[in-house]
Amino acid sequence: MSDTPAAPRPTSVPPLIVTQDNEFWFAGAREGRLLIQRCGDCGTLRHPPGPVCPHCRSFEWDTVESARRGTLHSWTVVHKPQDPGFRYPLVVGLVDLAEGTRLVADFDDLGEGGADRLRIDMPVEVFFGEHPHGETLPRLRLAAEEAGA
Ligand SMILES: [Zn+2]
Structure with missing residues (x-):
């Protein structure tokens, strides 16, 4: 066994890379607009x-500007690696937006049943929330008609 201290581990979430090609998208997100x-x-x-x-x-x-509604194309449940500030298991969805493009985002608390409530093609909504690293980014929740089901 070595007495050498372990090197600091890198965070599992890299800093967002904002470029001149995508800065409009992040600016829209900060204003609560999904562009x-x-x-x-x-x-x-x-x-x-x-x-x-x-x-x-x-x-x-x-x-x-997207109407922020779509259907769930697929999802995954992340257990590890864990980044401080996120709740695990972290449910990440791939959404077919009504406009025809796709978006990857994490789900808000899905309540009782968690990811077991999810079904392919179920309606979902996009909202904006602050992520642990300070960015305002799109997040997902079940559409109102599904949330109470
Ligand atoms: Zn074209």
Whole structure:
């Protein structure tokens, strides 16, 4: 057994990487707005943000604001590694937004039954909450009609 102190372990959540291509998205999140990038030439919506339309290669774009409703495409339950500030098990969903793009976010407390309540294609809502590292980011909860079910 070694007496050498262990090196500090890196956090499991890297700092968010904000670039000129995605800063609009984080700015929208800070205002409680879920923005989706739209091609200025062909109108295709895309997420995550990027400089070029994958459909027509245009560099022109603007944004539309999501209605923050969608259906659950899939999910996973994270047990480890654990990052301070998150509650575990952490339920992370992949949502098909009504606008047609997808979003990955963590679920708020799912209540009794936890992730066992989830079903493919069930309606979910996006809201904004502060994450442990101080960012305001989208989070998920069951749509109102499901939450009481
Ligand atoms: Zn395009």
